[in-house]
Amino acid sequence: MSYEQFAYLYDELMKDAPYDQWVSFVKECLVKYDVKAKSLLDLACGTGELSVRFAKHGFDVTGVDLSEDMLSVAQAKSEVNGIKIPFFQQNMADLDGQGQFDVIGVFCDSLNYLQTEEEVKSTFKNVHQHLQDHGVFIFDVHSIHKITDVFINQTFALNEEDVSYIWNSFPGEYPNSVEHELTFFVLEDRSGKYDRIDELHFQRTYPIEQYSNWLEAAGFQLVEISADFEHAEPTPYSERIFFVAKKK
Numbered sequence: 671m672s673y674e675q676f677a678y679l680y681d682e683l684m685k686d687a688p689y690d691q692w693v694s695f696v697k698e699c700l701v702k703y704d705v706k707a708k709s710l711l712d713l714a715c716g717t718g719e720l721s722v723r724f725a726k727h728g729f730d731v732t733g734v735d736l737s738e739d740m741l742s743v744a745q746a747k748s749e750v751n752g753i754k755i756p757f758f759q760q761n762m763a764d765l766d767g768q769g770q771f772d773v774i775g776v777f778c779d780s781l782n783y784l785q786t787e788e789e790v791k792s793t794f795k796n797v798h799q800h801l802q803d804h805g806v807f808i809f810d811v812h813s814i815h816k817i818t819d820v821f822i823n824q825t826f827a828l829n830e831e832d833v834s835y836i837w838n839s840f841p842g843e844y845p846n847s848v849e850h851e852l853t854f855f856v857l858e859d860r861s862g863k864y865d866r867i868d869e870l871h872f873q874r875t876y877p878i879e880q881y882s883n884w885l886e887a888a889g890f891q892l893v894e895i896s897a898d899f900e901h902a903e904p905t906p907y908s909e910r911i912f913f914v915a916k917k918k
Contacts, residue, residue, distance in 0.1 A: 707772035714780030718744025847874035890915035
């Protein structure tokens with residue numbers, strides 16, 4: 671599968687993602703906590719949708735992702751938009767050598783793709799090292815409710831002319847984890863033939879208190895825990911939990 675096709679599938683899956691709300695949330699946090707920020711590191715940047723948006727809002731953006739294919743697409747998007755964004759291939763749990771930034775973000779529940787507690791703790795430690803003094807770390811994760819009640823044992827589907835998918839979610843190996851089994855059918859050409867592409871994705875989340883303890887242990891001051899882009903306290907039915915922390 672070419673990276674163009676892979677990116678098309680990813681962007682199709684994420685086409686309804688509220689990217690502009692992530693940008694607005696970050697800008698609101700910077701105002702709320704009186705942080706003067708210019709440089710921003712977009713960790714797990716994927717195909718660059720958020721990186722490009724942040725750059726258009728005046729940030730000096732650097733993007734990091736584990737996938738070479740994703741980064742190829744992100745680079746192409748930045749060039750199409752006339753924006754210079756350096757992109758680097760790294761695992762966020764092994765982040766190293768990227769300099770220091772005013773803001774570091776891990777958005778779109780990307781942190782949930784880390785498979786172990788040690789990887790999450792390592793990511794927090796590495797982010798702390800790459801932040802300027804009093805810099806801000808912002809990330810969002812799926813709530814336990816989202817994983818266990820919304821995803822697990824559910825089926826989602828899309829049926830359009832050029833692409834369709836069936837998305838089944840099953841309990842994962844660990845507590846509060848899920849495996850997403852995705853089958854795409856992509857129109858190959860005008861002959862009417864479809865290619866079948868199978869993907870398996872793993873996500874895992876943790877209680878809010880556990881994330882908080884790991885942040886504090888990594889040297890952060892936790893300044894906000896909120897939900898669903900609202901700057902309001904999470905409820906038992908919140909689906910996306912946001913953490914905002916400052917480097918001590």
